[in-house]
Amino acid sequence: MTDVQTETPVTPAAAPKKRPIAWPLGLAGAVFVIVGSCLSWSYDGSILNNLSINFYPGGLQILAIIVAVVSLVLLVLDKGKLGWWLDTTAGLRSLGTGLAFFMVLVLAAISVESDGLINVNPGGYITLVGALLLAVAAWLMPLRHGLRDMSKAKSPAWAEIAAIALLMAALLFTAAYALGLDDAWLFILCLVFIATIAVGLFRTGAMSWVSHAGQRHRKVLTLASFAVAFLFPFTQDGSDANMSIATSVLVFAATAMGLNIVVGLAGLLDLGYIAFLGSGAYVAATLSQSAFATIGWKPPFLVVVLVGACVAALLGLVIGSPTLRVSGDYLAIVTLGFGEIFRFAMFNLDGNNGPNLTNGPNGIPGIPDLELFGFNFGAVHHPFGIELGRFSNYYFLLLVLTGGVILVFSRLNSSRIGRGWVAIREDEKAAEAMGVNVFGLKLLAFAVGAFLAGLAGTIKAHQDGAVSPDQYMFLESAFLLAAIVLGGMGTIAGVLLGATILKLLPEKLRFFSEYRLLLFGITLVLMMRFRPEGLVASRRRQLEFHEEDEKLADEVEHQLVEEAK
Structure with missing residues (x-):
């Protein structure tokens, strides 16, 4: 990425103190989640679309693995150069907290649908422990204070268009999967997963970059949106x-x-x-x-x-x-x-x-x-x-x-x-x-x-x-x-x-x-x-409700200038 406008760097004296245990603790938590999700979560195979088979993850287990993989990616990026323009810590906090809440709901669902927590197999507890470790590690890591203005972060046009297409494909798959869930618990847990991923990506700033890319390629975004909407009936059998x-x-x-x-x-x-x-x-x-x-x-x-x-x-x-x-x-x-x-x-x-x-x-x-x-x-x-x-x-x-x-x-x-x-x-x-x-x-x-x-x-x-x-x-x-x-x-x-x-x-x-x-x-x-x-407010409406936000005011002014051009 080029042409990224940066804020005044944080001086070493003012920089938040790093905790060396946080990064390996987060890595261990993500690994625990993946391993636990490959094991059986429930003794009763008739509930929650069968989570009782070892080394054959069910739908909810796959969702937990996806959150863990995204967390691993953010942990790796935190050590690299991309960690300087993505607020990886904020994203990891959202992912870890959301995954922990997701697992608590899963264990509650197993308990309600069967005869209590006695029907929860070790895989469920291992995954819960991993989610808690990931959340604790994320909250121990220092936040990035130099989050960039993503409207200035421009990539090659093909990369931005590919990101838009990937996002639209993910929306189509997610909508088809969520609507196909008849069980209320499964639907609620799917919503928690979607919220966890969405909030995590927004907090990192990645979705802000995609949003600005969409503004630069409005026709592509519009066409992709209607293509997804048009293809939706073909996914419903x-x-x-x-x-x-x-x-x-x-x-x-x-x-x-x-x-x-x-x-x-x-x-x-x-x-x-x-x-x-x-x-x-x-x-x-x-x-x-x-x-x-x-x-x-x-x-x-x-x-x-x-x-x-x-x-x-x-x-x-x-x-x-x-x-x-x-x-x-x-x-x-x-x-x-x-x-x-x-x-x-x-x-x-x-x-x-x-x-x-x-x-x-x-x-x-x-x-x-x-x-x-x-x-x-x-x-x-x-x-x-x-x-x-x-x-x-x-x-x-x-x-x-x-x-x-x-x-x-x-x-x-x-x-x-x-x-x-x-x-x-x-x-x-x-x-x-x-x-x-x-x-x-x-x-x-x-x-x-x-x-x-x-x-x-x-x-x-x-x-x-x-x-x-x-x-x-x-x-x-x-x-x-x-x-x-x-x-x-x-x-x-x-x-x-x-x-x-x-x-x-x-x-x-x-x-x-x-x-x-x-x-x-x-x-x-x-x-x-x-x-x-x-949820999706215009910049003008945001400024009306947050008049004290000077950074937002500058962004609104910049957007209005761009629209005038």
Whole structure:
């Protein structure tokens, strides 16, 4: 690596005291983990995908070996030149601590699933001891105080592109593996492993380098991301269960991206956004070939998509025109009321309390699958001999929709309109004083966000095969807003990550069904305390929440200069 900007070196007097025992202790810990993972962990072979065979590691044992190998690599780098630009100690602390927690959970799972800790074989204890040794060694090692500005660390273009491709391939494999785990304990332990590796790499600075490489090769990163998303159904062996979750994630993500315009860019708190998704879904249902559809006009689906999106945008204008003159808590209350009005209106349009458009609480079932240009989305297809079921077909359609929504969002964010929205979010009075059409841009944000949600709703109706008022409760709007806050307001990757987390985890952790809202609330409280800007925050949002960070301010200024070029 070249052109690396360094900080003022630490003087020998101020340098942290080295402990010679730390490095060999860490090496011994990593070796213990590898050896222990090759031995049997459990006497009972019927739990946790069989960890009872010596010298034949199971899935969890392989994950422990991966963490140990990464730790060994960091230990070796700590002795070499690369240790001067990677914060190897910070990474080792995260890996060692995470691996120790991982092993404690493994032993707890064995104890719960069988008849107690008596069923834990020596391999499990050896691996736990190794993880503890690795964690202790890492905390004894001195931290690197000369962590470089990774935006200046440039490598050959082929190396950066290869790193992006490797990261995307790892994401594809990890997603396929995690979704294939039906056991709740296995899924939780897999999440702990992913978090351990991710935090460890971030703490070293390696992921920061990859992030800057992605910024320098945005087209490659975008193409690789969509290639991974496109290939995902081919890894599921025709599993409708996993693909059903994936399609729900895409619908949720596309809808959240529309809300991101309203909340993330314009700063308008909308608590009734799910109504726009519902309006698109109801338009598609009433114009479908269902025997319960209440409108005789049956246009092609491409026309239905536009009609549903325009109806949602019209509702956005209707609710926005009289209410956008208020702001803050008052706007949130008004939009919350609109969401509930929409749901009750769908209940009452049953032919008794009003015209029969929605069949009231019964909804509109029996919505047939889409058929576009002779392609039946409800049929099973076998491209390249790989089975792709009904949900896989809708997944590809929703992937195209999500790509279009992301394109619209990114273009608007980079445009004059997007800058106007950001100015309104930062200081509405100052923006108005500078000549920004505040009311017009607010109304446009509502209309565009509602239009995108309506698009997603028209496809969701056919994918679900039915619509009913119960699908569009306030809680769904709250989850959409939470996805944006959790992922990072105003960002694309953050919203996609937040939508994935909030849709995937409840599906895979159904045994927590009674405590899901409790866990959800605890997660948000912790996020607001330790990372209020979100998991994947923009530099501007980070600076808003960490104004005292001078280094971050310099990085933001540098990034804005680069974008201006």
